[in-house]
Amino acid sequence: MAVTAPSAPAGPDASRWTGLSYAYAALVIAGFGYALVDLPVQVSDSYGNLVKASSGTLGGLVAGEFHQAGYLRPFLWGQLRVVMDLSGGRYYEWFRAWHVGQLALLTLLFVHIVRPRRWAEAMALPVGLAALVGMHTFAGTIREAFPINTFMTVLLCCLAAADLALGPTRWWRDVAGAVLSIAAALTVESGLLVPVIFVAARIAGARGLSGWGIATQFALVAGYFVLRFLVLHVGSPQLQERSSGFGFAMLDPADLIARFGGNPLPFYAYNVGSSLLSVFLSEPRGGLWVATRTLMAGTWSSPATLNLVASLLASSLVVRYAWVRRREWWTRRTDRGDQIVLVFLAVTLANAVISYAYTKDVILSPAGVFFALALTVSVAHLLETARGGRPFGAAVAGVLLLALSTAWGGRVVGSYLGLRHSAAVMRQEWGYIDQLLARESNADTSAVAVRLKRQLQDDAVRRHPVRPALRGDWVEWFQE
Amino acid sequence: MSGRWRGWGLGVAASAPLVAVTVASLAFAARELAGDTPSSWGAMQNVAEAAAMGQSSEILRLLRDGQDPRRVWPVRPEIISSTITRVTALEAAVWSRRGQEMELFDREGAIPDAALRHELACLAADILAQEVVAYLSPGKTPECEAGATMARVLARPGS
Numbered sequence: 001m002a003v004t005a006p007s008a009p010a011g012p013d014a015s016r017w018t019g020l021s022y023a024y025a026a027l028v029i030a031g032f033g034y035a036l037v038d039l040p041v042q043v044s045d046s047y048g049n050l051v052k053a054s055s056g057t058l059g060g061l062v063a064g065e066f067h068q069a070g071y072l073r074p075f076l077w078g079q080l081r082v083v084m085d086l087s088g089g090r091y092y093e094w095f096r097a098w099h100v101g102q103l104a105l106l107t108l109l110f111v112h113i114v115r116p117r118r119w120a121e122a123m124a125l126p127v128g129l130a131a132l133v134g135m136h137t138f139a140g141t142i143r144e145a146f147p148i149n150t151f152m153t154v155l156l157c158c159l160a161a162a163d164l165a166l167g168p169t170r171w172w173r174d175v176a177g178a179v180l181s182i183a184a185a186l187t188v189e190s191g192l193l194v195p196v197i198f199v200a201a202r203i204a205g206a207r208g209l210s211g212w213g214i215a216t217q218f219a220l221v222a223g224y225f226v227l228r229f230l231v232l233h234v235g236s237p238q239l240q241e242r243s244s245g246f247g248f249a250m251l252d253p254a255d256l257i258a259r260f261g262g263n264p265l266p267f268y269a270y271n272v273g274s275s276l277l278s279v280f281l282s283e284p285r286g287g288l289w290v291a292t293r294t295l296m297a298g299t300w301s302s303p304a305t306l307n308l309v310a311s312l313l314a315s316s317l318v319v320r321y322a323w324v325r326r327r328e329w330w331t332r333r334t335d336r337g338d339q340i341v342l343v344f345l346a347v348t349l350a351n352a353v354i355s356y357a358y359t360k361d362v363i364l365s366p367a368g369v370f371f372a373l374a375l376t377v378s379v380a381h382l383l384e385t386a387r388g389g390r391p392f393g394a395a396v397a398g399v400l401l402l403a404l405s406t407a408w409g410g411r412v413v414g415s416y417l418g419l420r421h422s423a424a425v426m427r428q429e430w431g432y433i434d435q436l437l438a439r440e441s442n443a444d445t446s447a448v449a450v451r452l453k454r455q456l457q458d459d460a461v462r463r464h465p466v467r468p469a470l471r472g473d474w475v476e477w478f479q480e
Numbered sequence: 481m482s483g484r485w486r487g488w489g490l491g492v493a494a495s496a497p498l499v500a501v502t503v504a505s506l507a508f509a510a511r512e513l514a515g516d517t518p519s520s521w522g523a524m525q526n527v528a529e530a531a532a533m534g535q536s537s538e539i540l541r542l543l544r545d546g547q548d549p550r551r552v553w554p555v556r557p558e559i560i561s562s563t564i565t566r567v568t569a570l571e572a573a574v575w576s577r578r579g580q581e582m583e584l585f586d587r588e589g590a591i592p593d594a595a596l597r598h599e600l601a602c603l604a605a606d607i608l609a610q611e612v613v614a615y616l617s618p619g620k621t622p623e624c625e626a627g628a629t630m631a632r633v634l635a636r637p638g639s
Contacts, residue, residue: 024499031505034513089618123491126498159594168493379494387487402493408621409497416505431536435583461537462544465510475519 002222010117020373021116021125025107027131032142033100035419038467040460041095043429043436045286047456049146050091051449053081061162070241072227072234075187076150083148102152103142107132107135109159110369113166113340114376120383121376127377127405131314132369134283134411136307140362142415143422150188151362157184158366161194162373165201165208166339174213181220193350193366200346205334211245242358243301245288246270256446275352275359279367280315282307286360303414309316309409313400314375318344324385337377344370379404417470417479424469430460521558528553531572532560536584539569549590552636566636570596574604579615598622599629606630 010017041050053061058081065074087094110132116122132138141152159178164173164180177198184191195217202214209217243252246267251259260267274287283291283304291304318341322329325338325371334342344367351367379401386397429436433453437443511518524530527547530538532555543549549569557565560575570590573581582600584589591597597616602624604612613622 024502027502027506031509034505034509119487119491123494126495126502130498130501158577288587352494382486383490383494386490389482391486394490398490398493399488402497405494407499409501412498412501412505422514428535429536429541430537432584434587435580457540461541465523465541466535466537468517471521472519 014117017116017118017122019120021111021114022108024126025111026130028133029100029104029107030240031416032103032133032419034196035416035423036100036103036142036435037096038420038423038431038464039096039099039143039145039166039457040423040426040464041091042145042426043433045144046146047433047472048444049077049080050084050456051444051446051452053084054448054452055075058082058085066232066234068234070235070237071189071230072186072277073150073188075183075199078155079187080146080148089455090454091147092464095145098148099142099152102149102156106152106156106159106369109156109163110373113159113163113373114338118380118384120380120387123383124376124379127401127408128372129150129406130405130412131372131375134310134408134415135368135372136285137279137361137364137368139415139418140360141365143418144362145426151190151365153187154191154193155365155369157187157191157194158197158369158392161197162201162340162343162370164207165198165343166336167208169207169210171210173208174210174216174365177209177213178216178220181217183221185224190351190363190366192221192224192354193347196346197343197348200343201339202347204339204342205332206336206339208341222471237357244271244358245274245284245286248293250288250291260412270350271356271359275355275364276348278359278361279348279352279364279371280311306407306410306414307480310411313404313407314371314378317378317382317400317404318371318374321374321381324381337381340370340377342373344374414478414480417475420467420470421479424466427460427466430457433457500611521556525556526553527569528555528567528572529559531569531581531585532567532575534576534578534581536581539573539581539584540588543585543588543590547587548589554638555638563634566638567633570600571603571633574600574607574609574612577607577609577611579611582612598624602629603633 004282041047055061056064058078061081062074062078065077083094083098084091107129110129111125114121114125114128114241116125133142141149141155161177161180161184164177167173181191181194181198182193198209198217199214241253243250244256244267245251246259256267260338271287274284278284283289285291291301291308294301294304321337322345325341328334329340329342347370348367351364354364357363380402382397384395389397437453442448484545508518516598517523524533524535524538524542527539527542527549530542531549547558552568553572555565555567555572560567560572564575567575570582573585585591591600595606601613601622604610604616605624606627606629616622617636
């Protein structure tokens with residue numbers, strides 16, 4: 001098997017760089033935390049879920065979710081119910097604190113995986129964190145309050161898996177890995193990426209999980225499919241369930257069936273290809289070539305251009321890293337940085353494949369997070385090589401890095417603005433909730449539903465009113 | 481240039497813009513928590529401003545806090561226009577041009593009689609707010625003296 005080459009030893013000031021990195025991560029968490037606490041529990045995909053989760057027992061709720069058609073997500077509902085019960089009716093405070101806590105944990109796990117012990121790693125970390133929170137695939141994990149964002153839960157599972165896999169072999173890592181895989185897979189379908197991370201890390205030379213641990217992962221995945229398709233007959237979502245982006249237009253379910261009902265393979269291949277490109281280029285989005293369509297129409301969109309430039313620069317650096325390290329990869333003398341980048345490539349491919357039936361930004365969020373990790377490794381490598389290289393090369397690298405960090409800075413601003421905009425839109429929905437429900441023929445009018453609606457509306461409208469809308473040209477430069 | 485200085489230069493290029501964004505976001509949050517509202521028009525000062533801006537959550541909050549939607553309120557000139565600065569919340573809702581918003585006021589009991597409904601429909605017809613006309617006067621064109629309701633709003637003292 002592969003031999004893991006040790007990373008270059010950290011210097012005597014390793015703890016200083018590590019401390020500085022965690023301090024910076026704390027600032028990022030504080031900034032986004034402030035924006036995140038502003039999101040109320042939303043109406044769509046959330047109010048109805050809370051009403052459903054509030055009835056019956058926790059055991060009954062979770063057991064019932066093993067028998068849904070198309071989706072197998074019992075732990076999602078269990079988590080929702082547990083936090084709901086713990087909150088004692090203080091839903092806004094608990095669900096917001098939960099979301100901020102998730103973001104904090106994700107950010108800290110990110111830093112722990114990067115393990116910044118040297119100057120270059122610490123200097124690369126801001127770029128990595130900017131890609132983490134500024135990536136379009138991440139937006140759905142912070143802008144939506146379901147009220148527990150399931151995709152964020154899966155991201156935490158994915159980073160925890162990477163952290164387990166990249167460490168030294170220990171028996172408890174095998175056990176923790178198995179528990180993590182079960183929890184992630186039964187939360188949402190993209191949780192199946194957790195076993196992919198373990199296996200990819202192993203192939204890349206990481207030894208956190210033993211051979212038995214990896215065998216257990218294979219057994220768990222096999223068990224999942226047997227349970228889903230042969231025992232529970234849950235099946236998978238069908239073409240007719242959702243509209244989907246294709247080329248320059250959204251296709252409604254009827255159009256999808258008319259075009260691909262006989263042979264859906266070209267549509268599936270399109271979704272996989274689109275997903276791959278979206279991670280590297282930020283285009284297309286949800287299968288839709290939005291920025292390209294805008295450019296072809298002769299109009300210019302600064303956020304779309306910013307996204308494209310930032311992603312192109314970042315992807316170029318990751319490709320450069322892969323090229324420079326190709327011999328080590330080929331001869332399997334990988335270090336921790338190589339393993340991170342190789343896991344990113346595997347996760348991206350697997351993430352694209354599981355998006356075959358339906359692709360959208362947030363489904364690709366695991367690939368997006370690993371893209372940010374790979375970018376951090378790539379930037380640190382460029383910093384190290386440019387510092388010791390020729391002056392001209394260093395100057396070119398400096399210009400590239402400045403352009404990269406400026407572009408990603410713009411995306412981070414866009415991410416802040418997006419959160420603020422979402423918070424305002426969600427409150428608009430609460431303002432009109434009675435009108436929305438009046439138009440729904442099957443709206444729940446039970447006492448529980450009405451009481452919950454009143455409380456959530458009061459939380460969103462009166463107890464935590466909307467923050468003032470931001471104005472100015474600069475808002476349009478960055479906000480999608 | 482020595483390796484040390486070159487290293488610092490590269491490090492600054494890679495991280496300075498992002499550190500600046502992070503610090504700026506925290507400074508923004510601190511100002512907002514201190515009661516300042518940078519880069520915005522600030523909070524809505526009354527239910528008429530909220531209505532003109534189409535902010536349903538603020539309309540609901542201010543109505544439930546007891547503000548009168550039929551009272552004439554001062555509205556900052558940047559919100560509707562420099563000449564429309566004294567309106568009721570219902571009139572401001574006409575300027576939002578959203579039938580849904582007028583329905584919100586209606587559901588909250590802000591349009592108690594047919595005369596007021598007719599007057600609002602006439603104002604909506606004057607400014608060609610078709611969605612509002614359709615909500616207030618469904619299926620028929622309201623019988624109004626063209627421009628008269630608008631003229632009454634403009635003639636208010638202080639407008």
